[in-house]
Amino acid sequence: MAAKTSPKKEFRVLSATAILGYGFPESSFREGMKRRPDLIGVDAGSSDPGPYYLGAGKSFTDRSAVKRDLRFMLTAGVRRGVPVVIGTAGGSGARPHVDWCEAIIREIAAEEKLTFKMGIIYADIPKARVRRHLRKGEIVPLTCVPPLTEAVLDESVNIVAQMGVEPIQKALAAGCQVVLAGRCYDPAVFAALPISLGYDPGLAIHMGKILECAAIAATPGSGADCAFGRLRPDSFVLEALNPARRFTKLSTAAHTLYEKSDPYHLPGPGGELDLTGCSFTELPGGKVEVRGSRHVETERYWVKLEGVRRVGFRTIAVAGTRDPIMIREIGPILAGVEAQVRDLLKAEAVEGRITFHVYGKDGVMGALEPEHRIRGHELGIVIEAVGPTQAAADSVCSLTRSTLLHFGYPGRISTAGNLALPFSPSDARMGEVFEFSIYHLMPLARPADFPARVVTVRG
Amino acid sequence: MKRSILSAAKVIRSKNSGPYELTLDILFKDRAHFDLFRRRNIVTKSKIAALYRRPVADILKIVYFEPSNALKITMRRPIPSGNAGETDIYGAQQHAPLLSLTY
Numbered sequence: 431m432a433a434k435t436s437p438k439k440e441f442r443v444l445s446a447t448a449i450l451g452y453g454f455p456e457s458s459f460r461e462g463m464k465r466r467p468d469l470i471g472v473d474a475g476s477s478d479p480g481p482y483y484l485g486a487g488k489s490f491t492d493r494s495a496v497k498r499d500l501r502f503m504l505t506a507g508v509r510r511g512v513p514v515v516i517g518t519a520g521g522s523g524a525r526p527h528v529d530w531c532e533a534i535i536r537e538i539a540a541e542e543k544l545t546f547k548m549g550i551i552y553a554d555i556p557k558a559r560v561r562r563h564l565r566k567g568e569i570v571p572l573t574c575v576p577p578l579t580e581a582v583l584d585e586s587v588n589i590v591a592q593m594g595v596e597p598i599q600k601a602l603a604a605g606c607q608v609v610l611a612g613r614c615y616d617p618a619v620f621a622a623l624p625i626s627l628g629y630d631p632g633l634a635i636h637m638g639k640i641l642e643c644a645a646i647a648a649t650p651g652s653g654a655d656c657a658f659g660r661l662r663p664d665s666f667v668l669e670a671l672n673p674a675r676r677f678t679k680l681s682t683a684a685h686t687l688y689e690k691s692d693p694y695h696l697p698g699p700g701g702e703l704d705l706t707g708c709s710f711t712e713l714p715g716g717k718v719e720v721r722g723s724r725h726v727e728t729e730r731y732w733v734k735l736e737g738v739r740r741v742g743f744r745t746i747a748v749a750g751t752r753d754p755i756m757i758r759e760i761g762p763i764l765a766g767v768e769a770q771v772r773d774l775l776k777a778e779a780v781e782g783r784i785t786f787h788v789y790g791k792d793g794v795m796g797a798l799e800p801e802h803r804i805r806g807h808e809l810g811i812v813i814e815a816v817g818p819t820q821a822a823a824d825s826v827c828s829l830t831r832s833t834l835l836h837f838g839y840p841g842r843i844s845t846a847g848n849l850a851l852p853f854s855p856s857d858a859r860m861g862e863v864f865e866f867s868i869y870h871l872m873p874l875a876r877p878a879d880f881p882a883r884v885v886t887v888r889g
Numbered sequence: 890m891k892r893s894i895l896s897a898a899k900v901i902r903s904k905n906s907g908p909y910e911l912t913l914d915i916l917f918k919d920r921a922h923f924d925l926f927r928r929r930n931i932v933t934k935s936k937i938a939a940l941y942r943r944p945v946a947d948i949l950k951i952v953y954f955e956p957s958n959a960l961k962i963t964m965r966r967p968i969p970s971g972n973a974g975e976t977d978i979y980g981a982q983q984h985a986p987l988l989s990l991t992y
Contacts, residue, residue, distance in 0.1 A: 477908060480971035480978040573949065574909040574965045683956035684900070687914050691906045691963040693954045710956055741973070785974055796976040797967045798941045800986050816973065865972045866908045 441624040441661040442467045445641035448653035450474035450499050450516065451491030454644075458656040458671040463506050465658055470507045471619040472499070473642040474531070475518025477736060477866075478689075484588050485738040485864030487526030497534050501542065504535065508544045508607060515598060515609045515619045517642075522736075523553050523613030524588040531610055539889040546608055549601030551882040553590040553612030555735060555872070557583060563872050570871040572734070573691070578870050582739065586867045589737035594699030595631075596878035598622035604884055612880075613736065615698050616642035624661050635703050636723035637666040639696065640685060647685035648675040648716075665721045667713065676716025683710050699734070700877060701727040730873050737868030742783075743820040744860035745827035747813040749834070749849040755841050756848055757809055760788060763848075767834045774829060782817035782826035811849070816863050827857050891991035897922040903983040906963060908970035910949065911980045913937075913962040913987060923958035931992045937962055940986040 444462035447454045450472045462470075479490040489496070500516075507514035520527020532550060539545070560583055563569050569578045590613035599622045601609045611619070617638025624634045637659045640647045645655035648670040657677075658669045668677045686705065687693045696703040707722040751757060764786045771784060789810035792799035813834070815826035835849045842848075894901070900916035915932070917923040926932060934948040947965040954961060970978055977983060 478905060478970075478979050480975075481908070482971070572907065572909065575969075680957055683954070684914075684916055684959065687916075687954055687957060687959055687961055689904050689906055689912065691910055691912055691950060691961075692952055693959075693961060694952070708956065783973060787976065792976075794976055794982050795985070796974060798943070798983060798986070800940060800942055866969050869908060869969075 439662065441469070441627065441629055443620050443637070443641060443659040443661065444470045445620065445644045445657045445659065446470065446472045446503055447499060447656065448473070448644045448646050449476060449491060451489075451496040453495060453499060453654045454656045455672060456502070459502050459506070461671040462656050462658050463510070467512055467658070469513050469515065469620065469623050470503050471515045471517070471641065472503065473517050473616045473619055475521045475523050475613065477522070479521070481738040481864040481866045482862070484522035484524060484590070484736060485740060486862055487524060487588065489521045489527060489530060491521055493534065496531070497538060500534060501538050504538050504544060504608065505542050508546045511607070513602060513607060513609070513623060515611070515622065517611045517614035517616060517619035519610050519612060522588070522590070523611070524590050525552055525554050525612070528552060528610060528612045535608070535610065536887060539887045542889060544887070544889040546887055547606050547884060548608040548610060548887050549604060549606035549882055549884050551593065551597045551601060551609065551611045551880050553593055553614065553880060555589045555591050557586070557589065560589060560735065560872065568873050569735075570732070572869050572871065575869045578868060582867050585739040586737040587739065589735060589868055591733040591735050591872065591874075592699060593733065593880050594618050594877055595622035595625055597880040597882060599626045600878045601882060601884070602626070606884060608887075617698065620659070629661050630663070632703065632723040632725035633664075633666050633720070634661055635698065635725055636705065636708070636720060637661055637668075639703065640668060640682065643685065643688070645670055645672070645675055646688075647682055648677050649681040650675060651681065665719050667717050667719045669715070669717045677718040679710040679712050679718055682718045682720065700731040701725050731877050732871040733874050733877070735868050735870050735872050736866070738864040739867040740862055741865050742816045742818050742863050743823045744863045745815050745820070745823040745857055746860055747827055747831045747851070747857045748853065749811045749813065749831070749851050749856075750808055751811065751849060752808045753844050753848070754807070755843060756839070757804055759839050759841065760791065760804070760809060763837060763839045764788070766839065767830065767837050770837075771826070771830050771833050775826065780817070780822050780825050782815055782822050784826060784830050785814040787812035787814060820859060820861070824857065824859065831856060894988060894990040894992065897926070897992060901984050901987050903980055905966070905970055905980040909966055911964050911966045911983055913964070913984060915960045915987065917958040917960070920958055923953070923955075923960075926960060926992065927953050929992070932960060932962065932990065936990075937964065940989065943967070
């Protein structure tokens with residue numbers, strides 16, 4: 431990393447979109463480029479879409495959409511010599527996700543005749559390393575997470591750590607024009623370069639925290655538009671690049687609440703963002719200036735680990751009912767169907783779990799649903815079967831569907847079939863099922879040391 | 890007569906805060922309503938626990954955030970996002986019980 435120097439007046443950042451592949455208007459991107467950014471950044475990931483994507487090594491965004499967004503960013507960045515940083519490649523940031531994104535970048539380089547130096551940083555953490563820390567009592571569960579055991583660690587796949595700014599700074603210091611990072615603390619994408627130029631880490635990280643969601647923090651908010659940030663020695667200024675949007679004090683402050691447990695204290699790799707002294711001021715032209723954000727380093731440098739384990743395979747069937755007697759009796763009917771199916775499965779030695787998602791009853795809130803009356807004239811029922819193999823899941827789903835279709839219940843007057851099935855085939859394979867198994871902190875002695883390689887991409 | 894929360898708030902929303910927690914935000918219409926709710930301690934852990942049929946210990950935090958005239962409630966998810974029995978992976982549709990709050 432370069433020695434810290436006194437920062438120039440302003441460091442300008444163009445954030446392309448909330449998540450790589452969500453898109454942005456070309457006009458907003460051009461407005462951003464007109465402002466001569468020092469960095470083009472994009473966050474490509476989230477754990478929000480659930481455990482499947484990390485486990486299966488797949489992206490939750492569409493390949494052609496990711497390629498479209500990256501084409502604008504790479505052509506503008508490479509031709510003008512502006513660094514391009516991509517964080518949490520492929521949505522979850524494990525090796526298969528990084529490889530997927532690398533292939534897309536290479537395709538674009540070939541098509542657009544772009545040649546550049548690229549740093550690729552991997553966030554995967556070997557199980558042996560996690561185990562060493564676990565045996566020393568150094569794997570700390572986050573709130574509501576059970577302590578990690580060796581058995582759970584053994585079952586887990588694609589374990590990644592959220593890297594901080596240091597590995598990105600290392601790649602940029604090595605002269606990389608493009609940095610493709612695996613699982614990454616979202617703000618690090620935007621904060622790494624300005625922090626190594628001497629800007630205040632608190633302001634840089636807080637600006638990154640807002641820019642990683644791009645125009646979501648503007649009003650009207652959008653996940654598919656660019657945003658622009660100007661980092662100064664004692665503040666940062668946010669600007670929307672679409673005349674239809676602006677940043678307001680309230681839109682910016684409200685975004686600070688979004689998806690966080692405590693808006694004043696935001697923990698990240700190696701420290702915590704303290705916003706207790708933070709102020710938001712509106713400037714003319716739909717801009718907001720933020721001051722007072724502080725970064726407080728923790729005594730030890732901790733990173734967050736994420737990992738999932740496979741619990742089986744899923745098959746589902748979608749159905750509905752319009753029968754008022756069946757709707758009234760739906761609880762006992764489904765319990766009766768499940769009991770009957772269980773008996774049959776036991777006889778056949780097929781394992782599996784059955785879940786009924788009953789829309790119109792408690793399909794959305796499940797255990798949290800306070801309303802117990804059913805007031806609709808129809809119910810939607812999703813039959814979910816999870817088994818140890820896809821074939822087992824298929825069997826459980828098929829048997830549950832046919833049993834429910836012809837189940838005799840007290841008071842039944844519609845004897846030809848209990849379900850309206852919208853599709854033929856009625857059952858759909860959903861593939862592997864994963865659940866989160868690791869969401870813990872691990873100490874890191876050398877935060878810059880993530881495995882990385884520097885390649886020359888030739889177009 | 891008690892008034893509905895809808896006359897005091899302009900945003901009421903829910904979302905995951907990581908896969909293990911659910912966070913509920915109430916953004917008040919103005920500073921006056923924010924101050925009123927904070928002063929009278931209208932939203933309590935026990936009230937939220939009753940609304941969501943959870944033990945009080947599962948309601949982890951209630952934080953007032955002045956810069957956006959907002960109140961944030963964080964609770965333990967009944968199950969981690971995506972586990973067996975999941976109904977709402979993103980946690981984005983768990984806000985409705987809050988609409989029955991009055992003041």
